Amino acid sequence: MLFQIAWRNIWRSKLRSMIVIGSVLLGVWALTFLMSFNRSLINGYIDDAIRYQTSHIQIHLPEFVEDREVAFLLPDGEKLFESLKEEETTAAISLRTSLSGMIKSPRAAQGITITGVMPSYEKEITRLDEKILEGTFLDGSKRNQIMVSQKLAEKLKLKLRKKVQLQFQDVNGEFTGATFRVVGIYKTGNTVFDLSNILVNRKDLNRLLGKKDASHEIALLLKDKQQLDVVKQKITADHPNLLIEDYKEISPDVKLYEQQIGVSLAIFGTIFMLALIFGIINTMLMAVLERNREIGMLMAVGMNKLRVFGMIVMETLLLGMIGAPIGLFLGFLTVSYFGEHGINLGAFAEGAERFGIQTVIKTDLDTNVYLIIMFGVLITALIASIYPSFKAIKLKPVEAIRKI
Amino acid sequence: MAIIEINNIEKTYNPSKVPVHALRGVDLQIKKGEFTAIVGPSGSGKTTLLNIIGGLDSPTTGQIIINGQDISKLSDNNMIDFRKENIGFVFQAYNLIPVLTALENVEFIMVLQKKDKKARQERAKELLTAVGLADKLDKRPSELSGGQQQRVAVARALASKPAFILADEPTANLDSTSTAGLLDMMAKMNEEEGMTFVFSTHDQRVIDRARRVVTLVDGKIESDIYNG
Ligand SMILES: Nc1ncnc2c1ncn2[C@@H]1O[C@H](COP(=O)(O)OP(=O)(O)OP(=O)(O)O)[C@@H](O)[C@H]1O
Numbered sequence: 348m349l350f351q352i353a354w355r356n357i358w359r360s361k362l363r364s365m366i367v368i369g370s371v372l373l374g375v376w377a378l379t380f381l382m383s384f385n386r387s388l389i390n391g392y393i394d395d396a397i398r399y400q401t402s403h404i405q406i407h408l409p410e411f412v413e414d415r416e417v418a419f420l421l422p423d424g425e426k427l428f429e430s431l432k433e434e435e436t437t438a439a440i441s442l443r444t445s446l447s448g449m450i451k452s453p454r455a456a457q458g459i460t461i462t463g464v465m466p467s468y469e470k471e472i473t474r475l476d477e478k479i480l481e482g483t484f485l486d487g488s489k490r491n492q493i494m495v496s497q498k499l500a501e502k503l504k505l506k507l508r509k510k511v512q513l514q515f516q517d518v519n520g521e522f523t524g525a526t527f528r529v530v531g532i533y534k535t536g537n538t539v540f541d542l543s544n545i546l547v548n549r550k551d552l553n554r555l556l557g558k559k560d561a562s563h564e565i566a567l568l569l570k571d572k573q574q575l576d577v578v579k580q581k582i583t584a585d586h587p588n589l590l591i592e593d594y595k596e597i598s599p600d601v602k603l604y605e606q607q608i609g610v611s612l613a614i615f616g617t618i619f620m621l622a623l624i625f626g627i628i629n630t631m632l633m634a635v636l637e638r639n640r641e642i643g644m645l646m647a648v649g650m651n652k653l654r655v656f657g658m659i660v661m662e663t664l665l666l667g668m669i670g671a672p673i674g675l676f677l678g679f680l681t682v683s684y685f686g687e688h689g690i691n692l693g694a695f696a697e698g699a700e701r702f703g704i705q706t707v708i709k710t711d712l713d714t715n716v717y718l719i720i721m722f723g724v725l726i727t728a729l730i731a732s733i734y735p736s737f738k739a740i741k742l743k744p745v746e747a748i749r750k751i
Numbered sequence: 752m753a754i755i756e757i758n759n760i761e762k763t764y765n766p767s768k769v770p771v772h773a774l775r776g777v778d779l780q781i782k783k784g785e786f787t788a789i790v791g792p793s794g795s796g797k798t799t800l801l802n803i804i805g806g807l808d809s810p811t812t813g814q815i816i817i818n819g820q821d822i823s824k825l826s827d828n829n830m831i832d833f834r835k836e837n838i839g840f841v842f843q844a845y846n847l848i849p850v851l852t853a854l855e856n857v858e859f860i861m862v863l864q865k866k867d868k869k870a871r872q873e874r875a876k877e878l879l880t881a882v883g884l885a886d887k888l889d890k891r892p893s894e895l896s897g898g899q900q901q902r903v904a905v906a907r908a909l910a911s912k913p914a915f916i917l918a919d920e921p922t923a924n925l926d927s928t929s930t931a932g933l934l935d936m937m938a939k940m941n942e943e944e945g946m947t948f949v950f951s952t953h954d955q956r957v958i959d960r961a962r963r964v965v966t967l968v969d970g971k972i973e974s975d976i977y978n979g
């Protein structure tokens with residue numbers, strides 16, 4: 348019967364209760380959507396980072412990671428490459444020569460990371476061939492091909508088939524360099540990456556370095572991200588002298604972004620909870636105040652404090668919780684809709700792309716988040732119920748009844 | 752044996768600021784089955800006395816013994832439980848829970864007493880029938896007249912099987928027909944069930960129905976008369 352009383356009491360002041368219920372509903376809806384949007388945005392970023400930059404796993408000599416010196420070559424890199432290529436878990440793999448140097452056009456020059464790749468393998472792993480705006484991907488058919496990004500081309504005033512000068516140190520520390528011809532211009536969407544990276548054929552780079560089998564880096568893409576830890580452990584065990592890193596280690600900002608999903612849930616959630624707590628407390632205090640006489644009467648005839656407390660808590664919980672499932676459901680519908688159709692960030696894309704963010708966001712949300720939000724609302728309502736309930740049991744029946 | 756025994760009760764409000772001596776040494780014994788009116792001019796201390804008897808307020812000095820138990824030493828929460836089991840209350844107004852029907856209001860006190868559902872529904876129906884509201888079981892208080900609401904309150908008070916029922920000016924808000932009806936009903940419960948009633952009133956017609964009339968003046972008992 349306490350439940351009945353609590354339930355009916357909520358509808359005594361319809362408008363007031365509807366305001367709270369509506370706020371919870373809208374809040375939960377917005378929260379669900381925001382969380383999903385945020386998550387998709389970040390996952391998109393992470394996927395992009397894995398795709399174009401880090402892959403799942405990278406293998407280097409530890410010294411190379413410390414200090415990107417040309418001399419820190421992978422020992423037997425080609426052999427390791429061949430054996431990992433055959434692994435069941437491998438989706439794609441690439442062997443690279445990587446070094447820092449200068450790129451010089453007739454108009455400008457700048458420092459750059461030069462990566463020598465094996466085109467057919469590299470295509471599979473970074474899919475840069477899909478991001479080509481003009482020209483083609485490297486193919487090794489001619490000597491000294493180079494691929495630059497659109498941004499860098501603009502900056503250096505480069506065009507397709509134009510020549511550009513690369514300078515760097517060879518394995519003996521001697522300065523060397525050569526003229527390369529632009530065969531392709533690409534755009535990944537990540538401006539920072541685009542401005543600091545160029546691609547050439549590993550064959551050409553190794554010849555200039557004076558070491559045909561030179562390699563610094565193996566990038567590995569797995570069929571299943573879930574296998575990351577297992578594969579990483581296995582390679583580490585087999586090659587204790589090498590540094591095996593996963594994408595989170597390679598790119599700490601990716602790890603940060605992954606944590607960011609949790610952090611933003613916490614931040615949005617806390618703001619929402621605080622607003623809700625004040626709203627609910629306010630409404631319930633009014634309700635308790637209005638019912639002073641009634642509550643006094645109940646205590647006079649024999650309703651003890653625990654029961655009065657329980658009645659107000661129950662009423663508060665009901666009030667707080669009614670809107671939540673509806674809000675979650677609307678959130679689910681919205682997320683599903685945008686999961687299907689995507690949200691076009693059109694107008695903002697210019698800014699977003701600079702940070703490597705995709706411009707069409709397809710939302711998705713894991714079921715955990717629904718549970719967390721539901722639980723959060725429950726906790727919020729519980730916290731909000733404490734003060735009004737205490738107010739209620741502090742009433743002195745004589746005083747409440749005197750006012751009759 | 753007296754079910755209510757109060758000895759030398761004094762009650763002073765605001766003892767530190769402007770003291771109001773509401774009761775100045777009241778002794779009273781009420782036996783089972785009595786039908787007692789507490790009367791007196793406004794401000795004479797009727798409500799104060801009933802509140803103290805009902806354990807809603809505590810005296811400044813003196814002793815209250817209900818059913819042989821000294822209740823002045825009970826904690827707040829124990830006092831609530833004591834009231835639930837031993838005392839029925841009828842107030843001047845706002846006796847009922849507005850969101851419950853007449854039947855549920857009567858049942859409610861038995862819910863607090865943890866009676867099982869079937870037993871309490873039966874008893875609630877029985878009592879509402881006895882107070883003449885058999886056709887109003889499903890009505891909410893707002894759909895009942897003042898007199899009908901007070902009858903529900905009496906039924907609720909009876910439902911808990913208390914030792915006695917306290918009613919502070921139960922007819923104050925009622926017209927004369929409803930007043931007579933309520934009094935008839937209370938008298939019937941008193942005669943047929945032997946229920947003890949203690950009520951305060953200003954109303955001469957109500958005073959005339961009482962079998963014992965205790966008159967308070969200025970916080971003291973001025974007279975205590977049995978009418979046949
Ligand atoms: N909470 C209180 N604080 C201070 N004084 C009080 C309080 N309650 C009652 N009094 C005073 O105590 C005295 C007795 O009041 P009480 O309400 O018991 O009288 P009463 O006989 O019931 O009067 P009425 O017929 O008007 O209901 C009055 O002088 C009243 O003003």
Ligand SMILES: [Mg+2]
Pocket residue numbers: 797798799919
């Ligand atoms: Mg009074």
